[in-house]
Amino acid sequence: MVKTIRRRERGGAIVEFSVTAPVMVLLFLGTVFFGLDFHMYNRLEESVRAGARYASMLRYDAYTGADPSPTRCTSCTMPLTSGAFFTKIRNIVAYGCDPSTESSTDPSNPCTTTPIVEGIGPSNVTVTLGIVNWAPASVTVSIVNLPVSTPFGKLSVSGKPATTFQYAGVYWPACVGCK
Amino acid sequence: MSGAGKHYPHNTGYVLITFTLSLLAVVGAVGLTVDIGRMYITRGEARSFCDAAALAAAMKLDGTTAGLTNAKNAALATVKGWNFGTKQIDSSNATIQVDFGQVTGGHCDFSVAPNMSAQFAPGYICAKVTASNLKLPMFFMPVLTNVFSSNIAASGTAAQVVQPGPGAGAYAPFSPFAHPILQATPTNPVPDNPGDPFNFTPGLRYTLVWPNEQQLSGKGNKDLCEGDADAGRWAVKVTSSPTSNRGYIYNSANNLNDTIVANEIPPGAPVINTGAIIQNLYLSANGDVNSAATALMNRVLQDSDQTSTSIDTYHGNGARRIIVPINVGYCGAVSYLANGNGQNTISYTGTNTCQFWTDATKTNKTPAYSPYQVVGWGEFLLLDANYYKTLNGNDSVCAVYVGAGPVMGTSTTTGTPNVFKVVLVE
Numbered sequence: 001m002v003k004t005i006r007r008r009e010r011g012g013a014i015v016e017f018s019v020t021a022p023v024m025v026l027l028f029l030g031t032v033f034f035g036l037d038f039h040m041y042n043r044l045e046e047s048v049r050a051g052a053r054y055a056s057m058l059r060y061d062a063y064t065g066a067d068p069s070p071t072r073c074t075s076c077t078m079p080l081t082s083g084a085f086f087t088k089i090r091n092i093v094a095y096g097c098d099p100s101t102e103s104s105t106d107p108s109n110p111c112t113t114t115p116i117v118e119g120i121g122p123s124n125v126t127v128t129l130g131i132v133n134w135a136p137a138s139v140t141v142s143i144v145n146l147p148v149s150t151p152f153g154k155l156s157v158s159g160k161p162a163t164t165f166q167y168a169g170v171y172w173p174a175c176v177g178c179k
Numbered sequence: 180m181s182g183a184g185k186h187y188p189h190n191t192g193y194v195l196i197t198f199t200l201s202l203l204a205v206v207g208a209v210g211l212t213v214d215i216g217r218m219y220i221t222r223g224e225a226r227s228f229c230d231a232a233a234l235a236a237a238m239k240l241d242g243t244t245a246g247l248t249n250a251k252n253a254a255l256a257t258v259k260g261w262n263f264g265t266k267q268i269d270s271s272n273a274t275i276q277v278d279f280g281q282v283t284g285g286h287c288d289f290s291v292a293p294n295m296s297a298q299f300a301p302g303y304i305c306a307k308v309t310a311s312n313l314k315l316p317m318f319f320m321p322v323l324t325n326v327f328s329s330n331i332a333a334s335g336t337a338a339q340v341v342q343p344g345p346g347a348g349a350y351a352p353f354s355p356f357a358h359p360i361l362q363a364t365p366t367n368p369v370p371d372n373p374g375d376p377f378n379f380t381p382g383l384r385y386t387l388v389w390p391n392e393q394q395l396s397g398k399g400n401k402d403l404c405e406g407d408a409d410a411g412r413w414a415v416k417v418t419s420s421p422t423s424n425r426g427y428i429y430n431s432a433n434n435l436n437d438t439i440v441a442n443e444i445p446p447g448a449p450v451i452n453t454g455a456i457i458q459n460l461y462l463s464a465n466g467d468v469n470s471a472a473t474a475l476m477n478r479v480l481q482d483s484d485q486t487s488t489s490i491d492t493y494h495g496n497g498a499r500r501i502i503v504p505i506n507v508g509y510c511g512a513v514s515y516l517a518n519g520n521g522q523n524t525i526s527y528t529g530t531n532t533c534q535f536w537t538d539a540t541k542t543n544k545t546p547a548y549s550p551y552q553v554v555g556w557g558e559f560l561l562l563d564a565n566y567y568k569t570l571n572g573n574d575s576v577c578a579v580y581v582g583a584g585p586v587m588g589t590s591t592t593t594g595t596p597n598v599f600k601v602v603l604v605e
Contacts, residue, residue: 012194013194016194016195016198017194020194020195020198023202024198024201024202024205027202027205027206027209028205030209031205031208031209031212031213034209034212034213034216035212035213035216038212038213038216038217038219038220039216041220041263042216042219042220042223045220045223045224045227046223048227049223049226049227049230052227052231053230053234053603056234059441132483132496133482133483133484133485133495135480135481135482135483135495135496135498137483137496159264160260160263160264161224161227161260161263161264162260162264163227163231163259164231164257164258164259165230165231165234165235166231166234166235166238166253168234168238170440170441170481171480171481171498172440172441172477172481
């Protein structure tokens with residue numbers, strides 16, 4: 001009789017444990033994943049802010065398109081988009097610095113292409129210029145298509161975090177290829 | 180049997196009780212992670228908002244209370260999502276405060292608020308944006324505590340910083356000539372506008388770069404900018420050799436681009452304060468007007484308003500507003516310039532012969548080497564890009580006079596200095 005009861009007790013505990021354990025495991029896993037993901041989002045928020053702030057001061061050297069005033073570029077061209085501008089901002093958001101410009105200024109502390117969060121690269125950063133009457137008025141930096149680990153698999157973060165700064169830099173379209 | 184019967188539910192409940200108790204602890208841990216994690220994120224979002232808003236505000240400060248109002252509106256118009264980008268930070272869900280301060284001891288000091296009933300707010304070059312009471316709902320904390328939402332707050336401070344270089348804080352490679360008021364000379368009629376420190380009339384075009392003398396004589400002054408058109412009465416001596424006083428301080432194409440287009444002070448540029456002596460306004464070969472005109476055209480192209488013709492209708496980003504030092508040549512024993520709204524005059528009693536033609540016959544026009552003295556700063560609105568594009572090598576280069584210019588942030592008149600950067604200071 002006693003044996004039977006003990007068996008029942010043990011069995012009950014196992015049944016209860018089997019019911020409660022997944023809940024606990026899920027909660028623990030969720031806590032860990034959410035904690036990591038929130039930390040990642042916070043880093044992204046900071047990085048996007050830093051990138052937007054940098055972009056707002058950076059010279060924009062390309063033509064903005066439908067400018068009604070002709071330029072004085074002769075026998076040379078004026079690019080319609082600035083690869084250098086966007087590359088620099090994307091690098092700063094993804095790596096915290098721009099390897100193409102910063103590695104030479106401080107050889108002891110070179111800028112490396114170490115992602116600030118797992119999986120991010122320059123292609124995950126979108127930089128959009130707000131143009132008012134053919135002059136840059138604002139710059140928006142956001143994260144796109146960045147895979148984020150969750151207990152249920154990978155999710156893709158798109159369009160956030162995003163930050164917009166008023167453009168305070170110098171808009172100076174440059175002629176390229178002048179002799 | 181009966182003891183065992185008592186044991187059965189007791190032992191089983193032990194697991195449940197343990198589970199329930201540990202669940203509370205785990206929910207507490209989850210709450211710490213999730214809710215506090217979200218609080219940190221929200222604070223980061225609020226900080227982004229404040230930084231962006233403070234910078235937007237600092238860009239609008241121009242020494243006037245109207246500028247302060249513009250700055251506040253610019254700050255409030257800042258777009259920033261929060262709660263993972265699902266909502267916007269604005270006055271409906273947060274308390275947004277915008278403060279303006281002056282710089283004391285190298286730091287922004289917000290203890291003295293500007294007098295908004297006055298027309299001017301000199302020295303207010305700092306903007307601080309504080310977002311508070313951003314209520315973030317808590318998901319897990321209410322399970323254990325009575326905290327249902329958390330108030331998030333952040334702030335950001337931005338200031339205008341003068342570019343290093345010229346002490347007056349604004350710089351352009353041109354120095355237009357003030358119109359002298361020849362008070363005791365009967366051949367000179369009523370001054371143009373004695374109420375203006377430079378005897379200029381706001382709204383008229385004045386000359387940034389002059390044509391050379393031959394051109395001026397040959398064309399009978401008719402191609403001068405309209406404010407200078409009656410140049411026979413006062414005009415600057417302009418010769419082509421050896422030093423053509425055409426209004427340049429710095430005239431290499433690189434320097435023009437540095438100062439006009441890139442808004443930077445060229446290396447080795449002279450310090451120009453009010454009262455500074457400019458030994459030479461540099462020689463400009465005929466073709467150099469092209470460099471100046473190109474630089475000015477590119478400057479106009481930086482603006483979001485490239486077409487308005489007066490400062491009253493202008494609504495651009497400030498690129499077309501430039502501030503230049505205005506000079507007067509030394510002239511022997513004659514009071515030439517009304518300074519301080521005509522109350523005081525600057526006079527020079529040395530032996531230099533006047534740099535200006537003093538009458539329509541242009542007789543008194545030697546020598547060409549005297550220094551020039553900066554008597555103040557004037558703000559000009561550049562004309563449209565096509566105007567500067569079509570200038571030829573010997574044309575005069577014009578801009579619309581707006582008013583006596585300020586040293587940045589200490590302005591007691593209207594006008595925005597053009598050589599400054601806005602930076603976040605906190």
